[in-house]
Amino acid sequence: MSNSAIRTEHILVVDDDPRIRQMLIRYFEGEGYRVSAAADGPAMRDCLTKAGVDIILLDLVLPGGEDGLALARDIRSRSNIPIIMLTGRDDVIDRIVGLEVGADDYIAKPFHLREVLARVRSVLRRHQTPASKGDNETTESFCFDGWQLNVGRRQLFSADGSDIALTTGEFDMLCVFVKHAGRVLSRELLMDLTRSRNLGAYDRTIDAQVGRLRRKIERDPKNPTLIKSVRNVGYVFSARPTQD
Structure with missing residues (x-):
């Protein structure tokens, strides 16, 4: 072995x-x-x-x-x-x-x-939930628009307390948006920040992940208010997260 x-x-x-x-x-x-x-x-x-x-x-x-x-x-x-x-x-x-x-x-x-x-x-x-990190990192949590994101435990809760299942890629994408709220992020930067380079340097890989994430957190995924598109550039997270 x-x-x-x-x-x-x-x-x-x-x-x-x-x-x-x-x-x-x-x-x-x-x-x-x-x-x-x-x-x-x-x-x-x-x-x-x-x-x-x-x-x-x-x-x-x-x-x-x-x-x-x-x-x-x-x-x-x-x-x-x-x-x-x-x-x-x-x-x-x-x-x-x-x-x-x-x-x-x-x-x-x-x-x-x-x-x-x-x-x-x-x-x-x-x-997987990190077991070796300090308490502050494993319990790091953000609130935005009625949602609660627990970064260390890799959980997302809706306003009614429901645990929303996210794939690894979706969760990593949401964490990047929340931690860079208000900043316009290019697709290339999103690939770097979410460690998605191994998926291939194609804009549509990021678009696919964003589309799936929108379907889970937006009230109307066709008219998103949280993850907004920036024409010819990328995306911006428009909510204002607060850290617990």
Whole structure:
């Protein structure tokens, strides 16, 4: 085992190619992770009902009438489990659609196993509550327009106290907006601040994340009042957050 520490994270690999499944299982088990695998949607759902899963590596092209995008949409409608899409098609449109349905990252085949490991670690690190930071950072909280954002615990609460599920990318995006309220942020700067460079330097990747975030926090996503577009530049967060 290349990593001396035994990890508790459970990875679910969903891919119809048995060679890729076995390769990822061997590699991540060698890194100390617990790994399960599924070849299609029904097997994936069966695994999700039997055991807690911390992250899903999901192939885009799958048999049985449900592709990875449909499965990602289904997962996201019921859960906030991080999703990394795997695909042999390095197409910008596929990448954008994957982000729009709630994927946290996107890796094109053929891939290097070390790259997959780095992406998994990055998404898990951003998704999980930091345990080693000081009390001030883990309890850092902001209020805006009836919303309460707890940065350390990675939670967003609406005015009625409901816990709003956000993907890793959506949460990171909201944190950046709240901490830079009133400042016009270019798409390039948003990529840097949200650590989204690995998603590809495409304006539409940021637009897709902003669109999903608007659907969750705006009263009318088609006429946003919190996250406003700045023509030919980027976006500005117009609310005035207060820090608890």
